[in-house]
Each structure stands twice: as structure tokens, then as C-alpha cells.
Amino acid sequence: MxxxxxxxxxxxxxxxxxxxxxxxxxxxxxxxxxxxxxxxxxxxxxxxxxxxxxxxxxxxxxxxxxxxxxxxxxxxxxxxxxxxxxxxxxxxxxxxxxxxxxxxxxxxxxxxxxxxxxxxxxxxxxxxxxxxTARRISHCFVMDVPQHETALIITDAAVNIAPTLEDKIHIVQNAIDLARAMRVDPVRVAILSAMETVNPKVPSTIEAAALCKMADRGQITGAIVDGPLALDNAIDLGAAKIKKIQSPVAGQANVLVVPDLEAGNMLAKSLTFLADADAAGIVLGxxxxxxxxxxxxxxxxxxxxxxxxxxxxxxxxxxxxxxxx
Incomplete structure (x- = not known):
């Protein structure tokens, strides 16, 4: 090496x-x-x-x-x-x-x-x-964040501006396939929102719940998918325990699916400029x-x-x- x-x-x-x-x-x-x-x-x-x-x-x-x-x-x-x-x-x-x-x-x-x-x-x-191809094209950042044990895949922060639920099926599957290609096992996908409960007034929480059910029914494959999850309880076990979230993903996510491009872009750049992270980029689909x-x-x-x-x-x-x- x-x-x-x-x-x-x-x-x-x-x-x-x-x-x-x-x-x-x-x-x-x-x-x-x-x-x-x-x-x-x-x-x-x-x-x-x-x-x-x-x-x-x-x-x-x-x-x-x-x-x-x-x-x-x-x-x-x-x-x-x-x-x-x-x-x-x-x-x-x-x-x-x-x-x-x-x-x-x-x-x-x-x-x-x-x-x-x-x-x-x-x-x-x-x-x-x-x-x-039949897939929606999407972008993934593979982020090396200091002090974080594993690489974080963030999607989509560069291609799909305001993805629909149908778009997000492809975005999630592209990210899962990437994680598996990177030899990640198991792949734990967190569908991010501002909260960890389903709220009819917050569309991203409804879409997160739908994506999770799709994963349950085999419409999305190759990973454990959970959401909605807020960023803190997606990547920090302590935060997940405080919120009493029982989930195989909470606190251990290695794939973060953001609600839209604006949220993803701000998340990736915050990690880069405030946490000294590096961001490798790839387009899939x-x-x-x-x-x-x-x-x-x-x-x-x-x-x-x-x-x-x-x-x-x-x-x-x-x-x-x-x-x-």
C-alpha cells in the first residue's frame, strides 16, 4: 500500500x-x-x-x-x-x-x-x-471526518435539487450500492430530517417513513434503512440513547440521505470547513x-x-x- x-x-x-x-x-x-x-x-x-x-x-x-x-x-x-x-x-x-x-x-x-x-x-x-440507465443519476460524497470512526456517505448534495419520493428511491439505492462496493458491512442508512418522529407537517418525515417501508418490502435492498432520524441521533449513540430510539441504525449510520440538495450541500460544507473533513465525490446511476x-x-x-x-x-x-x- x-x-x-x-x-x-x-x-x-x-x-x-x-x-x-x-x-x-x-x-x-x-x-x-x-x-x-x-x-x-x-x-x-x-x-x-x-x-x-x-x-x-x-x-x-x-x-x-x-x-x-x-x-x-x-x-x-x-x-x-x-x-x-x-x-x-x-x-x-x-x-x-x-x-x-x-x-x-x-x-x-x-x-x-x-x-x-x-x-x-x-x-x-x-x-x-x-x-x-433506468436509475436516477445522483451524487455521493464519501467523507473522511476526523474523530469519526467510519467514512460517511452523504447523498444527494450536488445533483438532485428537490428530489421526489420516487427520485429518493434511486438516490438511496445508488448510495447503498456504493457502500457495498466500498466493502461496508453492514450498510446502515439514515433518512435524515429535522426530527426523529413522523410529522404530517414535515414532508421529509413522511418520505422517510415511506422509504423505510419500501426497504422492508424489498423495493430497496442491501442495507438496513431507518428514518426519519435527526443528524445527532443518526451518528451519535449517546444522542440516540437520550432520545430512547430503538434502532439498528441510530447512532451507527454510515449513509446519510438528506431531504434535498440545500440541506446536503450545507451538511457537507459544514463538515469540510468546520470539522476539517475531506470530501471525495462520485456520481452514480x-x-x-x-x-x-x-x-x-x-x-x-x-x-x-x-x-x-x-x-x-x-x-x-x-x-x-x-x-x-
Whole structure:
């Protein structure tokens, strides 16, 4: 296993990223993930590609203006001669060509470069030639929160603005499948609201109760699902005991399903900026996993995003009975 060094200054104690390092180590034992990287034309996005390739996580195909990609690599002092480059004149064309590579079977995942997320996702969800499936597309943060024993999956904080109950069935199932691909056992899903009781005046509590019954009846599979739960009694056993909540999920949740994008975005950013958490990101529900990295992401966060995508792709291969190569 290759442990990624901390990026903190020497005046601070080094952050340990045991949760992310574990994911990277598992992914290193798998075949390299063939990734079409859309428009990697700046130092941040291209350095993430080199880092993941050097650790044996991905086999990248760089899609975008060849002159810009080459210039960005030269600025980093990195050679791209050994990497395949598919020329595309601009970011929108790069997104479309990256999707086409997946459809042609030449790539098993997508990775966002230096283009807007909307551009990449627009190519993914287009009616003709996109990567839609029967599933609703959703986003998951895999969060490494200091002092919290396990990684937390938070969904959906980036794609579905105001999901319906039908949307949430897919959002929950996508997150469960992700957790299982990450070797989480058991998967404990908390459907979050502002309270832990069903209140007809609070729609998210009604939807939480419906989702739990769907899990009871096999409409959602692969996890223990409970809700509504407030955040405190979803992740803290002490809080759950004080409220006298009898549940196999309360206080032990490893998947947190938020009511809407606003709640999820605020929760994830609160953990990042107030609790020094890292947030790896992945989009699920398309034909292949989609790696979303930010220019502000640390090295280990970028690598964790690639590792998570590799685990998801491996789980998809096994489900389809495709042999490893």
C-alpha cells in the first residue's frame, strides 16, 4: 500500500487518512480503471490524473485540446507522451467525446477535468448518445471526518435539487450500492430530517417513513434503512440513547440521505470547513461511475475519488459477470 503524505504544514500535526488510504489500497489490488478525462487543461485537474496513474489506480485517456493539455503538462514538468490524447476543440466537445469513448467500450469511467460540471453532466444525460440507465443519476460524497470512526456517505448534495419520493428511491439505492462496493458491512442508512418522529407537517418525515417501508418490502435492498432520524441521533449513540430510539441504525449510520440538495450541500460544507473533513465525490446511476474533483481538493481526496470509482466499476463488472483483465 502506498500512503499519500499529508499536505498540512509542518507546524500542524499530520492528518491521518486511514479511511481514504484503505480505499486506495483496495483499488490498487484491482485492474487499472480505464478513465476518459474530459478537458484536463489546467494544473489542478491534470496533476490529479498523474497522481492517480502513478499509484496504479487509473489508465487515463485525456480528452480535449491537445495543445492545451500538452502545455499544462509541461507547466507541471510532467510528460504526457505515454498517455493517450483524444483531441477535441473545446470543453463541450471534450465532454461528448469522453462519453463516446465509454459508449464504445474504450473507457470504464469518466473524470471531470477543467470544465464546468454542467457541461460534463449535460453530455452524460443527453437523450441521444448519453449514458442514462433506468436509475436516477445522483451524487455521493464519501467523507473522511476526523474523530469519526467510519467514512460517511452523504447523498444527494450536488445533483438532485428537490428530489421526489420516487427520485429518493434511486438516490438511496445508488448510495447503498456504493457502500457495498466500498466493502461496508453492514450498510446502515439514515433518512435524515429535522426530527426523529413522523410529522404530517414535515414532508421529509413522511418520505422517510415511506422509504423505510419500501426497504422492508424489498423495493430497496442491501442495507438496513431507518428514518426519519435527526443528524445527532443518526451518528451519535449517546444522542440516540437520550432520545430512547430503538434502532439498528441510530447512532451507527454510515449513509446519510438528506431531504434535498440545500440541506446536503450545507451538511457537507459544514463538515469540510468546520470539522476539517475531506470530501471525495462520485456520481452514480449512469452506465459508468463519474469522478468529480474540485480544484480545491487535496491530493488524498482526489485519489480517494478515483479509488471509489474503481471499486464501483469492479462491483459492476462482477454483477455483469465480466472477467477481470
Amino acid at each position: 502506498t500512503v499519500v503524505p499529508s499536505t498540512q504544514s509542518s507546524s500542524q500535526p499530520a492528518r491521518q487518512h486511514a479511511k481514504y488510504n484503505r480505499l486506495v489500497a483496495i483499488a490498487q489490488s484491482l485492474p487499472k480503471l480505464k478513465v476518459a478525462v474530459a478537458h484536463p487543461c489546467d494544473a489542478a485537474s491534470l496533476s490529479a490524473v498523474f497522481e492517480a496513474a502513478e499509484l496504479g489506480l487509473i489508465d487515463p485517456i485525456l480528452v480535449g485540446p491537445q495543445t492545451k493539455i500538452t502545455a499544462a503538462a509541461q507547466a507541471l514538468g510532467r510528460p504526457v507522451a505515454t498517455m493517450r490524447i483524444v483531441d477535441a476543440p473545446h470543453s463541450a466537445a471534450a465532454a461528448e467525446k469522453a462519453v463516446d469513448l465509454v459508449r464504445a467500450g474504450e473507457a470504464d469511467a469518466l473524470m471531470k477535468g477543467s470544465l464546468h460540471t454542467d457541461e460534463l453532466m449535460g453530455a452524460v444525460v443527453r437523450r441521444e448518445g448519453g449514458l442514462r 449512469a452506465r459508468v461511475p463519474i469522478i468529480l474533483t474540485s480544484r480545491a481538493d487535496s491530493t488524498i481526496t482526489r485519489l480517494a475519488s478515483c479509488a471509489v470509482a474503481s471499486l464501483v466499476a469492479d462491483a459492476q463488472r462482477k454483477q455483469l459477470g465480466v472477467p477481470e483483465v
